[in-house]
Amino acid sequence: SAVISQKPSRDICQRGTSLTIQCQVDSQVTMMFWYRQQPGQSLTLIATANQGSEATYESGFVIDKFPISRPNLTFSTLTVSNMSPEDSSIYLCSVGTNQETQYFGPGTRLLVL
Amino acid sequence: GESVGLHLPTLSVQEGDNSIINCAYSNSASDYFIWYKQESGKGPQFIIDIRSNMDKRQGQRVTVLLNKTVKHLSLQIAATQPGDSAVYFCAETGGGADGLTFGKGTHLIIQP
Numbered sequence: 001s002a003v004i005s006q007k008p009s010r011d012i013c014q015r016g017t018s019l020t021i022q023c024q025v026d027s028q029v030t031m032m033f034w035y036r037q038q039p040g041q042s043l044t045l046i047a048t049a050n051q052g053s054e055a056t057y058e059s060g061f062v063i064d065k066f067p068i069s070r071p072n073l074t075f076s077t078l079t080v081s082n083m084s085p086e087d088s089s090i091y092l093c094s095v096g097t098n099q100e101t102q103y104f105g106p107g108t109r110l111l112v113l
Numbered sequence: 114g115e116s117v118g119l120h121l122p123t124l125s126v127q128e129g130d131n132s133i134i135n136c137a138y139s140n141s142a143s144d145y146f147i148w149y150k151q152e153s154g155k156g157p158q159f160i161i162d163i164r165s166n167m168d169k170r171q172g173q174r175v176t177v178l179l180n181k182t183v184k185h186l187s188l189q190i191a192a193t194q195p196g197d198s199a200v201y202f203c204a205e206t207g208g209g210a211d212g213l214t215f216g217k218g219t220h221l222i223i224q225p
């Protein structure tokens with residue numbers, strides 16, 4: 001499986017600010033996704049990061065709040081904009097190839113004060 | 114909306130015993146199912162998967178069973194070890210470019 005890294009691994013941010021999370025894969029992948037895992041809960045899909053076009057967002061998530069970039073087949077960023085304490089979560093990227101199996105990065109642990 | 118859920122939030126078993134983690138799904142169009150293991154401070158780790166045209170698949174110490182009639186999925190872990198302690202999630206997808214829908218998770222605790 002691909003080796004996936006995320007930066008930063010964790011951060012503490014002030015409300016009203018924005019944080020950009022990076023996801024890097026060691027090989028080209030077809031699909032990249034972003035998920036949120038709120039404290040003590042399961043994972044929820046935020047969006048599919050499409051290479052060369054706008055991301056596809058799930059219900060309840062909007063581009064103004066979670067802008068996503070995917071400039072190539074090995075890299076994507078997720079920005080959490082105008083943060084509030086409710087945005088405190090683990091943010092995870094995952095990758096998929098031509099199979100449906102998705103592999104996850106280590107996650108970015110965000111605390112908003 | 115469609116969802117994937119788990120029956121038991123916490124499961125405690127003795128080391129060496131077998132464990133069974135259950136999952137119910139409601140999307141009849143689900144085509145592919147995955148079990149993940151998440152240890153504290155880490156991302157979900159792929160364990161085993163199964164497609165809707167199968168009812169059983171075995172890996173090393175793990176078996177996944179799929180009952181499409183009742184929309185039920187289970188993960189069996191044989192001879193549990195301390196390293197099996199983690200939260201286990203089932204996930205489903207319609208396949209292709211779809212993202213995953215996750216269940217609530219079961220915290221498996223292995224007692225010595």
